Amino acid sequence: MNGDSLFWNKIIGSVLLAALIAMTAGLVSRILYEPHDLEKPAYAIGGGDGGSGAKEEAAKAAAAKGAAGAPQPIAALLAAADPARGQKAAKKCAACHSFDKGGRNKVGPNLWDVVGREKASVAGFKYSTALKEKGGKWTYEDLNRFLLKPKDYAKGTKMTFAGIKKAADRANVIAFLRSRSDSPRPLP
Numbered sequence: 001m002n003g004d005s006l007f008w009n010k011i012i013g014s015v016l017l018a019a020l021i022a023m024t025a026g027l028v029s030r031i032l033y034e035p036h037d038l039e040k041p042a043y044a045i046g047g048g049d050g051g052s053g054a055k056e057e058a059a060k061a062a063a064a065k066g067a068a069g070a071p072q073p074i075a076a077l078l079a080a081a082d083p084a085r086g087q088k089a090a091k092k093c094a095a096c097h098s099f100d101k102g103g104r105n106k107v108g109p110n111l112w113d114v115v116g117r118e119k120a121s122v123a124g125f126k127y128s129t130a131l132k133e134k135g136g137k138w139t140y141e142d143l144n145r146f147l148l149k150p151k152d153y154a155k156g157t158k159m160t161f162a163g164i165k166k167a168a169d170r171a172n173v174i175a176f177l178r179s180r181s182d183s184p185r186p187l188p
Contacts, residue, residue: 074144075188077171086176089169093161099180108159113181114138115174130156140188143174 090099096108103110109122119134119142120127131154136142146153147170149163164170178184 071144071148072167074140074171077167078140078175078187081171081175083175083179086172089173090176111177111180115178116185128156128158130154140174144170147173
């Protein structure tokens with residue numbers, strides 16, 4: 001009998017000790033770390049405001065992307081761009097384009113000295129009406145928008161390439177295209 005009551009005393013004592021340790025740990029943690037309430041929730045879950053928080057975030061994202069799906073400006077990215085990486089990325093372009101001086105047109109026009117060149121101007125290549133109507137010269141920003149999604153830049157273009165989604169990859173390709181010239185254009 002005596003051993004039995006000692007057993008239950010040990011169990012009750014262990015539970016009380018565990019509770020005492022938990023309370024002490026909570027007290028010490030409040031002393032060491034003083035929590036503070038946030039002014040607004042770090043992550044708003046749609047609900048009380050009719051979900052306008054999500055709509056607001058979507059609007060901010062759309063504004064950051066720019067009007068009509070414009071990519072982020074390329075000037076800052078070109079400063080850190082690597083033409084060697086651009087050459088690797090442009091290998092998929094080589095199926096349809098050549099990059100060498102005096103190179104032949106393939107399915108697409110030769111891209112030698114394309115930066116600063118008049119759009120739709122390579123002799124002997126039949127451009128789509130959409131690209132002919134664009135007019136002007138290939139600027140860094142124009143190349144950036146075109147390489148992002150050619151069909152959005154020139155609706156009706158014959159080019160079937162889906163585009164280059166990553167801005168850094170586009171900058172590298174543009175830096176490579178810039179290097180394919182006897183006198184590369186100055187960076188913006």
